[in-house]
Every structure is written in C-alpha cells, then in structure tokens.
Amino acid sequence: MTSVALTIAGSDSGGGAGIQADLKTFQELGVFGTSVLTAITAQNTLGVHAVQSVDVAMVTAQIQAVLNDFPVKAIKTGMLFSSEIIEAVANELKAYSAIPLVIDPVMIAKGGASLLQNEAVIALRSHLLPVATLITPNIPEAEVLTGQRILTERDMKLTANRLLSMGASAVLLKGGHREDVPYAEDLFMSTSGEHFLMRSKRIATQHTHGTGCTFAAAATAELAKGRSLEESVVTAKNFIQLAIEDGIELGNGQGPTNHAAFRKRNQLKTGEVKLIERR
Numbered sequence: 001m002t003s004v005a006l007t008i009a010g011s012d013s014g015g016g017a018g019i020q021a022d023l024k025t026f027q028e029l030g031v032f033g034t035s036v037l038t039a040i041t042a043q044n045t046l047g048v049h050a051v052q053s054v055d056v057a058m059v060t061a062q063i064q065a066v067l068n069d070f071p072v073k074a075i076k077t078g079m080l081f082s083s084e085i086i087e088a089v090a091n092e093l094k095a096y097s098a099i100p101l102v103i104d105p106v107m108i109a110k111g112g113a114s115l116l117q118n119e120a121v122i123a124l125r126s127h128l129l130p131v132a133t134l135i136t137p138n139i140p141e142a143e144v145l146t147g148q149r150i151l152t153e154r155d156m157k158l159t160a161n162r163l164l165s166m167g168a169s170a171v172l173l174k175g176g177h178r179e180d181v182p183y184a185e186d187l188f189m190s191t192s193g194e195h196f197l198m199r200s201k202r203i204a205t206q207h208t209h210g211t212g213c214t215f216a217a218a219a220t221a222e223l224a225k226g227r228s229l230e231e232s233v234v235t236a237k238n239f240i241q242l243a244i245e246d247g248i249e250l251g252n253g254q255g256p257t258n259h260a261a262f263r264k265r266n267q268l269k270t271g272e273v274k275l276i277e278r279r
C-alpha cells in the first residue's frame, strides 16, 4: 500500500528548502507527498527577498482537504510564520493525535531572514511542542526555545532534556551549526530514555541550503512507512549526509543539496554515520 505523508510548510521559490525540499525527499524515499502551504517566500541561493503568509482560513481548508481524504501516516511542520497559523494548525491536528507529528521549528533562514515572527515562539512552545512525536531544532532554534546557550556536547544534552520536559516525546538536536568540531553530530533523546549521538564527517561546502527541512522530511517519510523513531532519524542522517556530499552547484550563493543522492548511492554505500553512546 502507498504510504502518504503531509508537510505543512512554506514555499521556497529556489526549490532547496521548504515545501519543495519536503516533497522531493518524500518522493525519493518512496512516499506519496501531500502539502499545506503556510507562506510564500521569494527566495534563491542568495537569500529570502520577500515573504507573504497564507490566510489562516486557507491553511485550515488545506489541512482539512488533505486529512479528510488521504490516509496520511505521518505529518511534518516547517515554516509556520505566525502564532495565528500555529494555533490553527494545532487546532486542526487535535483530531489526528494518533498520526506521528514531526515539528521542525523553523525560525531563521541561513541567510538571516526571519521565517517566524518573534512573538510566535510562545505559540510554538505551548501549542506544538507538547504534541510533537519528534522535534528537530538546530542549535540556534533550541537556544531560543529553551533560553539555554549551547556551546558543547554537554550543553546539547542539557538542552535536549529541557525540550523533553517541555512536552515533546523525542528530540533530535541537530549539530550542523557547531563549527568548532570536525564532524556533524546530532543528538537523539526520547522520553522512553533512549539516547544516542549520530556523528558523520563535516563536509566543507557552502551547498547546505535546506538541510534542516530535508532531514526532518526524511524522518517523516520513514515514519509514514511505519519505521521506528530511531530507524527514521538514522535514515534521515544518512539521507542528508549523502545529499550534502553530492550537493548541486546552482545559483550564486548557498546552493541546494542533492535529494536524489541517497536513492542513487544507497545500494553502494551509506553515509558513514556512526552511532555513539547508544543507550
């Protein structure tokens, strides 16, 4: 049977992040992708040039149209932009609490543009964190959500614990922003006590646009296929490692990753991701 996933996110006209990255990732992992658009960005590899949010009633109508008709097996949220949209999404998803929900708390694009209004952080914390199956913040996002500074691996663990205490069932704290270390290390922690680090070689490249969206979409696709949380994040890490390694030289700035790399190379070689301190 066809596995179906839903992404609730913003559009990136450049195609490397947002809804476009999510749908490409779903497709590459053999999952049928459905989508709800929350905002439109005029964006390319040089940055975000304009943002326009979608009317809340239209966001609600899209969610209802998809969930009333499709057998959605996992849901992901990305750019939600405002507290009004966050509240509407949380409200619509209440009736679907049995479907795994991955929250990528998108706040700021790598170029510095804001993709979430400042006051909406409170809504994210109070309405979506408590219902998340998995939350996938990068380091700056985790710092904003918890108010804790992250400089070391120990800080990552303290912060992940804090995020769990705020209601998420599991946390995948992405370490891509820790440029002090020669590896890209992400921490997984769940309320069931499971915890491990996923370490891969840090690739020296500027083609990392959309890595966070792609990682969360890959985990969502795997959950939609019925994989466990642990299996899903490990596949997502391998997926993003290969996508970065085979990054595409497009545009004049921070280019996109190659969403097709995992499917092309998976049979030959995985992304050499090591699991550390597995418990």
Ligand SMILES: Nc1ncnc2c1ncn2[C@@H]1O[C@H](COP(=O)(O)OP(=O)(O)O)[C@@H](O)[C@H]1O
Binding pocket: 137, 138, 139, 174, 175, 176, 177, 184, 185, 186, 200, 201, 202, 203, 204, 205, 208, 210, 211, 212, 213, 215, 237, 240, 241, 244
């Ligand atoms: N240069 C890199 N080399 C290898 N992996 C990376 C690199 N940059 C980021 N990653 C990985 O990409 C994923 C997204 O990370 P991150 O950059 O922290 O998130 P975001 O795109 O949300 O800012 C994580 O799995 C991280 O480890």
Ligand SMILES: Cc1ncc(COP(=O)(O)OP(=O)(O)O)c(N)n1
Binding pocket: 009, 010, 011, 012, 017, 018, 019, 041, 043, 078, 079, 106, 108, 109, 110, 111, 115, 208, 209, 210, 211, 212, 213, 214
């Ligand atoms: C429309 C849209 N949504 C999300 C992002 C952020 O994507 P991310 O994967 O965190 O990658 P960067 O933008 O930080 O490279 C986005 N840019 N646009």
